[in-house]
Amino acid sequence: MERRTFLRAASAGAGAAALSGVLWQNAAAASTRALPGAGPYGPLRAPDASGLALPEGFTGRVVARSGRPVGGILWHGAPDGGACFPDGDGWIYVSNSELPLIGGVSAIRFRADGSVDRAYRTLSGTMLNCAGGATPWHTWLSCEEAFRGRVYETDPYGRREAVARPAMGRFKHEAAACDTERRVVYLTEDESDGCFYRFTPDEWGDLADGRLDVLCRAADGGVDWRPVPEPEASLFGPQTRRQVPEALHFDGGEGCHYHDGVCYFTTKGDGRVWAYDARRQTLGLTYDGGGSLDGVDNVTGTAGGDLYVAEDGGNMEINIITPDGVVAPVVRVDGHPESEITGPAFSPDGTRLYFSSQRGASGFVAGTDGVTYEVRGPFRR
Template sequence: MSNSEGQDVGGASAIRFAADGSITHAYRILDGTNRNCAGEPTPWGTWLSCEEVSRGRVYETDPRGQQSPVELPAMGRFTHEAAAVDPVRQVVYLTEDEPDGCLYRFRPSVWPDLTDGILEVLCQRDNSRSVTWKAVPDPSARRRSTRDQVPAAKRFDGGEGAWYAGGRCWFTTKGDNRVWCYDATTEQVGVIAEPATTQLHTVDSIVAAQTGELFIAEDGPEMRICSLATSGRATPFLSISGHSDSEMTGPAFSPDGTRLYFSSQRGPTGEDGNGITYEVTGPFLSRRPS
């Protein structure tokens, strides 16, 4: 899946691969939206696409292109960045790309129907890792932005990518170059990587390999993807030269975990419409992060 982060020409597309990695088809699955930035696959085979604009929306789309997209207004109207699905607790975590943004949790009324439910915001006391969740009174944000409706809401400096696995939701914040982990079992949140301890710069999208190793795309001119162990140790994994006016986007693994895909948003020209998608094969299943 690939989102289109264009103003007034957003949306999402799909590239279909055969088992050997060869491309068999490519097509659009969402049109008529704005600045679709990040997204997340669901356990039932759909794709959530998020609009990174004020009063942005989330859409549930069909990767096969057979079903029409469904708008999900109950997930709130705000500057959506990414979504991460927790099938154990039957919730969806949502990041907000604002300097004083929040982390949200959506609890559907009937799982896995995402058209109705309760939007909550993470709240945390000072000097404590423990958190609580409080309902956002008006997810439609008709009179006040969602992040300003609950006074106790914790602020995050530019929420970016998010990924759920093994009872934890990892997410990044670009304003302070941090990688966070929310432990859904203990209901605690904390920083696992920051500039003082790693060489990460302008962190953005995040994805996990089947081994638990995290891969983080950076927005900086070095055009890097870095490997991050859950212990917080970061290592440069790859970079693209000659794409200084682009962004590294959308890292994703094939279902069998042997291929990593990612894109250069604007390619070597730095202009919209010239993006390039890459595939990396390697021993991802045998890499053991330390």
């Protein structure tokens, strides 16, 4: 079964308040529910020395800890969204810092054997950099999860200064995902009544100017896109999510990932993984609870169609959602009950998965105990 047939909603719940009437019925009717089952890697073993419970054949290690040296810098506090980029015979992992006032982004370059080559900052002095997204032209979009927050386009290679992209909207940004077919960038908003956006740049590859649209109810009961009149939302005027009356509202937009015509995004308030089919212009559900996945947050995926969803709380797991609708844990972090898993991203060759425990074992809200991990193993590609 193709994932674009979606997965059935278990109940209307909180999301039905935002997707009422015909629109909700259409979303549910076009879905087939994902269920817990035996994952492709087998059950998790007991936690290893680094506190990671992994399937047979997988190994894990700690790459960096907040406030401790790595590659020539002190690793930032509250590590959050991340992505990997190729770099010659090695690769780079970038990681946001969800701290106020200092925020920003750090990067670690790895050699071909996986050892740390060096680390460096690519953005500083910003506010609560939460998630983001990689672009096809190898930049990292770092999103501020703050009132009238901005998207910053950063250089993972550290050669160019980061640039704010206010045309992409001033709101409580969470994540971004690029659709190379339609040449747009999808954006989530972390508000209890947040929206789902689409930014169309005037020129693909240049995000300085363009049009910001919001997903809305259509007259026929489906969905369509309508322009946001004032994307840069003045301080005392109506906020972005309230400028278009027909806009759909979602309960705490989080991670965002595009694959094969579908943009998947998560909402933490109701624990759902949504699927916007850009080719058919329909909205459905990929996951609506009932499995091991709880506290849905950051999301990434593979070329083969597997989704990997990180938990904010819950069992501190990363769960896989397979194209045939199986939900199963792949990683569990032991001993971090007051933290959340952030920044899942695969190395360019697909053999290594990077992620962080934002607040570590202490759960301290300032994020000074964050831990960034690497898991190696026979991941499906």
